[in-house]
Amino acid sequence: MATPEATTAAPNSTALPAEVSTVVPDSTETKPATETPAAEAPATETKPATETPAPTESAPPATETPVVAEKAPDVDVPVEKKATxxxxxxxxxxxxxxxxxxxxxxxxxxxxxxxxxxxxxxxxxxxxxxxxxxxxxxxxxxxxxxMKPVELLKKKFNRNKFAGLGYTTVYGDADPTADPETREVFTWNIYGSVKNLDETFGNLAEFIEWRVALMEDALQALGIDKATKPITATYDPYKILQVHDYKSISFLRQSAVVKAASTETIKIFAQNYPELLKEKFFVNVPAFMGFIYTFMKLFVAAKTIKKFHPMSNGANLAREMVTSSKVKGLGEMLPEEYGGKGAALNSAGRQPSLEDEPAAQ
Structure with a gap:
C-alpha cells in the first residue's frame, strides 16, 4: 500500500515591523483653546501606544511532522491454482x-x-x-x-486363419522393469503367410480382435505399467517398431475385404493407440512402390514421413537398425531373412493364442 504524501505545514505569521509609535500630546503643555463647532464630536482619548518588543532571532518556522499511515500486515490471499x-x-x-x-x-x-x-x-x-x-x-x-482389449489376450483365435500372420519380439533387455532404452519391442505382420484372404479378413470383427490382441501383447512387453521415468513432449522411449512384410502379396489386385480390414485397423489404432509407433518398415515391397514412397518424401511433412521406411528387399532391414535404436547390435539380433543372425520369428516371436478350428459335427 502506497504511503500518503507528507502534509506541508502553513508558515507562521510574518513578524510585525520593529516598532509601532503613536504621537501623544505632552500633558504639561497647554495650547490655547479653540471653539469646537457644535457639530464636531468631542475628541476621544487616545491611549498610549504599547511598545512591541523588538523581534529576536528565532528558529525557523516549525513544520508539522508527516503522518505516516501504518502499513497493514501482509495477508496471503488464496489464489486458485489452474489445473495443468x-x-x-x-x-x-x-x-x-x-x-x-x-x-x-x-x-x-x-x-x-x-x-x-x-x-x-x-x-x-x-x-x-x-x-x-x-x-x-x-x-x-x-x-x-x-472392446475389453486386455481380455483379448486370453482369447484363442482360429489357427487356420491367423497362424504365422503376426508376432511380437523383444530384443535387448527383456525385463519390463529395466530402462526402456535398453530394449526394442517389435510387432511383425507377415501378410504373405495368409492362406485365404477371404477367410482371414472376411470377418472384420474377428480380424480386428486378433490385431488388437497382437498390439496389447506388444504393450505388455513395452512395460508402461512399470514405468519409472516420466516422458515429455520430446522424450518418450515407450514406443514400438513395426514391420509389415508384403512378400508374395500382389499390390495390383488387393481385395475388397483386405481394403476394409486395413481401413478399419488404421482408424482404430490412430484413435486408441496414439504415440506408440516409433518407426514402421514396409519390407519386400515391389520396386515401383518404393519409388512412390521416395517421391512422397518431397511433399509430405518430415514429422510424418520419417517414421515410414519402404524397402524392396527385406534383408536390408538389419542395417536400418544402426540409426533406429540405442540397443547395441540390434541388427544382428533380427532373423536371418531380415539381414540379422537371430532366430526365425516362429521360434523367437510370440503370437496371439491360437487353437484349431473345432471339427464339424
Whole structure:
C-alpha cells in the first residue's frame, strides 16, 4: 500500500515591523483653546501606544511532522491454482469411470508414472492441443470399455486363419522393469503367410480382435505399467517398431475385404493407440512402390514421413537398425531373412493364442 504524501505545514505569521509609535500630546503643555463647532464630536482619548518588543532571532518556522499511515500486515490471499493439462485429462478419466488404458490401472499422475506416460502421449499426439487430446482420450475410454482389449489376450483365435500372420519380439533387455532404452519391442505382420484372404479378413470383427490382441501383447512387453521415468513432449522411449512384410502379396489386385480390414485397423489404432509407433518398415515391397514412397518424401511433412521406411528387399532391414535404436547390435539380433543372425520369428516371436478350428459335427 502506497504511503500518503507528507502534509506541508502553513508558515507562521510574518513578524510585525520593529516598532509601532503613536504621537501623544505632552500633558504639561497647554495650547490655547479653540471653539469646537457644535457639530464636531468631542475628541476621544487616545491611549498610549504599547511598545512591541523588538523581534529576536528565532528558529525557523516549525513544520508539522508527516503522518505516516501504518502499513497493514501482509495477508496471503488464496489464489486458485489452474489445473495443468495432465491434471485435466486425469479429471476426465476419473469422471468417465473406465479405469484402464493399455493394461495400466489409471491413478493420480502426480505420483503414478505409468498414468503420466499415457496421458502425456495423448497430449503429444496433438502437439499439446488439450481439446483434441480430451476428445481422443474420451473415445479411447469408450472403446476400451466396450472392446475389453486386455481380455483379448486370453482369447484363442482360429489357427487356420491367423497362424504365422503376426508376432511380437523383444530384443535387448527383456525385463519390463529395466530402462526402456535398453530394449526394442517389435510387432511383425507377415501378410504373405495368409492362406485365404477371404477367410482371414472376411470377418472384420474377428480380424480386428486378433490385431488388437497382437498390439496389447506388444504393450505388455513395452512395460508402461512399470514405468519409472516420466516422458515429455520430446522424450518418450515407450514406443514400438513395426514391420509389415508384403512378400508374395500382389499390390495390383488387393481385395475388397483386405481394403476394409486395413481401413478399419488404421482408424482404430490412430484413435486408441496414439504415440506408440516409433518407426514402421514396409519390407519386400515391389520396386515401383518404393519409388512412390521416395517421391512422397518431397511433399509430405518430415514429422510424418520419417517414421515410414519402404524397402524392396527385406534383408536390408538389419542395417536400418544402426540409426533406429540405442540397443547395441540390434541388427544382428533380427532373423536371418531380415539381414540379422537371430532366430526365425516362429521360434523367437510370440503370437496371439491360437487353437484349431473345432471339427464339424
Amino acid at each position: 493439462p495432465i491434471e485435466e485429462l486425469w479429471a476426465l478419466a476419473q469422471a468417465h469411470g473406465h479405469p484402464e488404458i493399455w493394461g495400466v490401472t489409471l491413478a493420480d499422475p502426480a505420483t503414478h508414472v505409468p498414468t503420466q506416460v499415457i496421458l502425456q502421449k495423448y497430449l503429444n499426439a496433438y502437439d499439446g492441443d488439450l481439446a483434441k487430446s480430451k476428445d481422443t482420450l474420451t473415445k479411447t475410454l469408450d472403446w476400451r470399455a466396450k
